[in-house]
Amino acid sequence: MSEEFQNHDPNSGHTETEQHIVGPATYGIIFAALLVGTALTIGASYLEMGAWNPVVAILIACIKATLVVLFFMHIKYSSKLMKLTVGAGLFTFLILVGMSLSDYISRAWGQW
Amino acid sequence: MDSHAVATTADAHGHEHDHPAYLRHHFVSYEQQTETASFGMWLFLLTEIMFFGGLFTAYLIYRNWYYPAFVAGSHQLSITLGSFNTLLLITSSFTMAMGVWSAETKRHKGLVWSLIATLILGIGFLGIKTVEYKEKWEKHHIPGDTFSVQSFVNPSSDAEAKAAGDKPMGLDMARKTEVYFSLYFAMTGMHALHMIIGIALLCGMLFKAVRGGYMDGNIAFVENFGLYWHFVDIVWIFLFPLLYLISRHQ
The missing domain is CATH 1.20.5 (Single alpha-helices involved in coiled-coils or other helix-helix interfaces)
Structure with missing residues (x-):
């Protein structure tokens, strides 16, 4: 019966699901990047750019959201x-x- | 032997128990079980994105229709308070990420302190939101019978409108500021509700973590709560510029 369960070996064809632990260094860099992004978006709101004000604001928000998804939410390593x-x-x-x-x-x- | 055959022939206890109790028999490995749980969590979060997406779409359409009202409405919000709240929420996302790392590397103290920090920052966010809501209440900017267009038809009577240099608005357009505030309360209110649910879950998790929980490698709850908390952060990352920032100039 044992050969039926050889797939219980976690390494047999399941390399993609191996856990990748993201460390404090990565989290710290992303945290700093998010703070810079927040400062940029607040700063940009005080510049007169007409129709470009919302575009710049949404663009910065998209970049921040992408960083959160990729690193805080581990999608880069999934x-x-x-x-x-x-x-x-x-x-x-x-x-x-x-x-x-x-x-x-x-x-x-x-x-x- | 393919994996499908394994799934159908493996009866409940047909093999040696060399795995932890929390690994269900229908999963090949703990990694597979974790990924399945995260996959389900992501599907839930995607439905949440659709839900908030509807609110954002409504906001964009009404902002185009009643542009002067939305500009004047957003001048009533405090960029200082909004920025500080953004800082609190991003920091809480960072502390939560550190909590997940602590759980993954079995650091008991790290997990407990990360959860405490996340909890305090989350409550701080709601506290500032309360201050903002209270100001709206006092100025009769809550949609409904008591809503007042005073700040918009007569901007010189209103400190915020005066500071922003608002021009007096016709009654028709001034009334549309109620649409702005309806969407403001709907969007920030739904976001705050998600925060409150998150804080309740955080309390439960902290209760368990203090008693040595999540140190046996069974950390799916911590990881999936982390996903939820980061999602709430992402919603705010979009709410903050759209509600507070983009109409500063007009």
Whole structure:
């Protein structure tokens, strides 16, 4: 019966799920980067950039969120399955928001 | 022998027990069990992203429709308090990440102190949010029967509106500031509710950690709570610029 359970060996074909422990050094660097990002976004809000103010603010927020997802939430060190799941979720999110907004943008096209 | 055959032929105790009690029999390894739990947590968080995404979309659409009202509304928020809260939340994400690392490396003291720090920072965030809500209450900026457009039709009577240099607004547009505050309370309120749930879970985790819990390698709860806490941080990373910052100039 024992040969039936040889797959119980954690190393047989499951290398992707091996735990990768992210250490304090990495967390510290990401924490510092998030603080810099926060300072930048506050600073940018005091600059007059017209229509670019929200664009810059959202861009910085996206960079900060990506750092949190990749390092604090360990996605950089996760399996392809996890990466694909998060990517697919983000893609669906952008489809939903993008299509909703495109409807509002295009309905009164040319009338503004 | 493929893994499917193993799954169907392995009866409950058909092998030697060389694994810890918390490893369920239907998983090949603890790594697989952990990844399955994290996978489920991520699916939940993705539904949460869709939920907050709806609020963000509503905010963007209404901001375009009632732009002057949204600009004047956001001038009522304190960038100082908002920035300080951002600092608290990002720091709490860092301390939570350190908590997960402490659990992974079986550091009892590290885990307990990380959880305490995360808890204090989380409560601090809600405390400042309360101060902000109280100010809105006193100025009748809470949507509903008592909502007042005073600050927007007569900006010189309002310290914040005056400081931002707001121009007097017609009554029609001034009334739309109520839409801004509705979305402000819906978004920050849902975020605060997630914080309150997180703080309750943190208390339970701390209770167990103080008694030596999570030191046997069974740390899925700590890891998945970490994911939840970081997600709440990400929501605030977007809320802060959208509500507080992007209308500073107009």
